[in-house]
Amino acid sequence: MNELTFIFQRFNWLSALDLFLVTLVFFGVLLLVRDTQAMVLLRGVLLLVVALSLLTSLVSLPAFSWLIQTIAPTLVLAIPVIFAPEIRRGLERLGRAGSPAAIFWQQSEKDVSTMRETIQAVVSACARLSARQHGALIILQRGDSLQEYIRTGVRLNAKVTPELLLQIFYPNTPLHDGAAIIVRDQVAAAACVMPLSASGILNRSPERQMGLRHRAALGTSEATDAIAVVVSEETGSISIAHGGRMIRRLDSERLENILMAFYQPPPKTSSLSDWFRRNRKPPAFREDIER
Numbered sequence: 286m287n288e289l290t291f292i293f294q295r296f297n298w299l300s301a302l303d304l305f306l307v308t309l310v311f312f313g314v315l316l317l318v319r320d321t322q323a324m325v326l327l328r329g330v331l332l333l334v335v336a337l338s339l340l341t342s343l344v345s346l347p348a349f350s351w352l353i354q355t356i357a358p359t360l361v362l363a364i365p366v367i368f369a370p371e372i373r374r375g376l377e378r379l380g381r382a383g384s385p386a387a388i389f390w391q392q393s394e395k396d397v398s399t400m401r402e403t404i405q406a407v408v409s410a411c412a413r414l415s416a417r418q419h420g421a422l423i424i425l426q427r428g429d430s431l432q433e434y435i436r437t438g439v440r441l442n443a444k445v446t447p448e449l450l451l452q453i454f455y456p457n458t459p460l461h462d463g464a465a466i467i468v469r470d471q472v473a474a475a476a477c478v479m480p481l482s483a484s485g486i487l488n489r490s491p492e493r494q495m496g497l498r499h500r501a502a503l504g505t506s507e508a509t510d511a512i513a514v515v516v517s518e519e520t521g522s523i524s525i526a527h528g529g530r531m532i533r534r535l536d537s538e539r540l541e542n543i544l545m546a547f548y549q550p551p552p553k554t555s556s557l558s559d560w561f562r563r564n565r566k567p568p569a570f571r572e573d574i575e576r
């Protein structure tokens with residue numbers, strides 16, 4: 286009790302700032318690893334640390350305590366190595382967050398109606414690609430700039446139409462391999478190489494039939510805030526990936542509903558709670574996610 290009173294007596298605005306910064310760091314780390322495999326690892330590490338601390342403080346085990354104290358600094362060094370992919374992705378996202386595309390993204394009603402037209406073209410193309418069993422990977426840029434991936438493909442800068450997408454993904458044509466990247470109402474580039482997912486989600490899928498196209502869709506959704514739409518060449522089924530999650534076997538109506546949900550007009554006010562609401566997955570996305 287005395288210690289508590291002592292602490293509160295010394296508490297000033299600098300202590301509050303100190304606590305706020307520490308909380309901010311923890312909040313940032315948790316936000317980065319949220320919904321990733323690192324979260325499971327982090328939970329395991331925390332459990333281990335708590336168990337070991339209890340064991341060494343409750344029971345007198347000098348040799349074991351010495352061993353833990355010697356190993357602990359090494360473990361701290363191991364963290365950046367273990368979490369390297371998450372840290373890299375987090376820093377990439379942080380870097381992209383400052384880009385003009387992220388700041389001015391989908392600000393007006395006009396943009397929303399442009400996106401609606403684009404979405405209808407994508408949905409119509411996917412329905413036809415699916416019926417023909419032509420494989421396709423379509424990436425829709427949102428806030429994060431996809432320039433680094435656009436550079437890996439063939440520049441098109443052509444208005445999105447179902448016919449153009451059907452032509453791009455026509456088998457054995459020069460542009461069919463890789464992804465088509467859509468920026469607003471334009472196909473910015475085709476035959477783009479996207480990042481592959483490193484997570485084990487696809488290996489754990491019931492069919493285990495998904496290969497590189499789906500892995501690239503998931504990888505893109507992990508590394509950026511873009512939406513990836515995949516049409517399977519083998520089955521013709523349509524899937525969508527966002528935020529490291531994938532929903533599969535979509536029909537045209539559901540695909541359109543989900544895509545539209547991502548392009549609702551932004552709220553007029555901008556508070557912290559609005560930010561959380563905007564970054565939450567839309568309801569349709571929560572029901573049948575593959576994890």
Ligand SMILES: Nc1ncnc2c1ncn2[C@@H]1O[C@H](COP(=O)(O)OP(=O)(O)OP(=O)(O)O)[C@@H](O)[C@H]1O
Nearest residue numbers: 420462463464478479496497498499501517518519
């Ligand atoms: N890194 C990548 N970025 C973009 N597209 C890629 C990438 N890697 C592979 N692809 C595309 O995926 C195709 C191979 O797909 P694969 O058959 O391995 O995937 P899949 O997920 O099983 O899809 P499908 O069900 O259509 O067969 C390649 O021909 C290429 O077009």
